[in-house]
Amino acid sequence: MGKRRSIRTTGLLLTAAFALLAGGTQAASAGTGETNGTSTVGAANASQSAASDHGPRVKGQVTRLVFKTPRTLDELRSELSGLTVLQLRYTGDVGGVSQSGPGSSVTEAVKDLRRDTVKRWGAEPLVYMAVVDGKLPSTTAHTLSAAGATVKHFASDTRKIDQLPKGTLADATRATRERTAELARQGVPVPDPKRGSRGADRAERGQGEPAAAAAGKEFAWSPVYAAMQAWHYSGGPEDQPKTFNHQMEWGSASDIEAFGQDFGYEHNVSLYNEDDIAGRPWTRPGCAPWDSAVADEYQNFWAAWDIWAFKWNAVSYGWNIPGEAAPYWDWDDVTDECSKLDFTMGIGYPMELKPNVEYGAWIYAEDGDQDFSVFDMGGQKLSNDCNNLGMDPGSSCMGLNDNRPGTGTELIVNKTRGWTVPGCIGWFDGTPFRSKNGEGGCPANDA
Incomplete structure (x- = not known):
């Protein structure tokens, strides 16, 4: 998969970010989640190429996709073909986030998520949200919107990416449960919340x-x-x-x-x-x-x-x-x-x-x-x-x-x-x- 930037390189990037902090500005476009102007991270990312040529960099803007109908990993790999994936989220009886490194293709991101969740939960989850690198072309954004995805663009350093309107998670959880039940009826393996992250048996508790x-x-x-x-x-x-x-x-x-x-x-x-x-x-x-x-x-x-x-x-x-x-x-x-x-x-x-x-x-x-x-x-x-x-x-x-x-x-x-x-x-x-x-x-x- 795409190599994550070394945290050592990030130290140089932070230096650039702080040096530019006074000049960085952000102006959110009302109701769109889009950001205009020069962001601190955008300037820092530009400066980082002079400070280090280690690995790929995240673009100044990213795109958040929230799917009305949660996707299987194979569906996701098809729909997001050619895109660079930074994050995949899932919910329901089990939940979490798989963090992909800058430069990771959707195929690599799906492979990473599948590898861990099948090992942990016994089956892969449905994904209700993805964050991809860059602002999507209007044709791609239109196609995904028509397929039931809410598409929003953000500056890559803004906390708004992680701020979901109230009810988003409840809707995603309900939709995940409904589709998980449908897949189970078809004989498709589904995640088992009783597996993974287990602590010591009760008989062992207190040892140490x-x-x-x-x-x-x-x-x-x-x-x-x-x-x-x-x-x-x-x-x-x-x-x-x-x-x-x-x-x-x-x-x-x-x-x-x-x-x-x-x-x-x-x-x-x-x-x-x-x-x-x-x-x-x-x-x-x-x-x-x-x-x-x-x-x-x-x-x-x-x-x-x-x-x-x-x-x-x-x-x-x-x-x-x-x-x-x-x-x-x-x-x-x-x-x-x-x-x-x-x-x-x-x-x-x-x-x-x-x-x-x-x-x-x-x-x-x-x-x-x-x-x-x-x-x-x-x-x-x-x-x-x-x-x-x-x-x-x-x-x-x-x-x-x-x-x-x-x-x-x-x-x-x-x-x-x-x-x-x-x-x-x-x-x-x-x-x-x-x-x-x-x-x-x-x-x-x-x-």
Whole structure:
């Protein structure tokens, strides 16, 4: 498939982007999602050719396609023939995103998604959304629109690509379920949400090195059980061997009801590297890429984001969380400390979850520069502000009202413990445990 740009090259690109930040302008065309003017990323991409000739570059504009009828992978390969695919999304009983590198053909993108999902879910999913590189020719856009796709063009660095009108995910989930049932009646294999991202068997839970006993979980809404496995796995998408698997389970219906309406949940893992920027009170986006110590701020960890100067497509991810709960990848790191990097997934409507069901989520990421990273982990109840903005839950609109009464964070693993990834942890009603890779059911690193 198309080679993803090295994160090292991205450091040079970020330098150009920050240097041009004052001059970059964006003016959104009303009602179209199109952007006029010179974007920061467009200027940075132009400058990047002078800074490095490594690999293909993302164009200044991209096209988002939302299909009224979700497509099979073979249908997608035919309809998008000749196009460069950056991202494919699927939903239903299982969901997620396959991130393709710049320069990937639709054939390569489909092959990558099929390889992982068949291995994980036992069958390939239906795709309801695709992001392709460049602005589509009017004839191609017309053909896809006539076939039931909503076609919109965006500047490649805008967060609007990830902002879906409210109801888009619900419609896609319903349409996916209907077509999945139709395919199953025809004898076509369909994804099994009970496969993949499974945690340790219940008999194994609690194995490993225990921390001091805790007094139980702090908040009624938090899961009663959570686990995380982090290891190097070469069997995932190309160039994304750093793997995080998460499991979470709520113990009762009353625990889920404790979320209340209009709140969401985020399951967070943060990696830390404070050596390079100790004593410097910097937060993103002001991480001073002209300073060599922090130029590769997304790489100085065990795992890295592949940002290409935008973040909505930084990793590949998925889950067996139903689409009705509106799960999402939390990529918006504005105001985060430069010394940390999050690998977080969220749930927009946690009251759609069921008790005593083990939900799983996973993230594939690029190699970082470090052999290990100190981490912390927590569950957060946050305000669902997407509803007020007419959007489906997503990273750019969840938790905007951070002082809202009722919000809070259940700390699962405190950074002060000094625990590191790769490795595994389990957490049972307030008590964390850890295991080394290759021991106690914790996956062994394969490199």
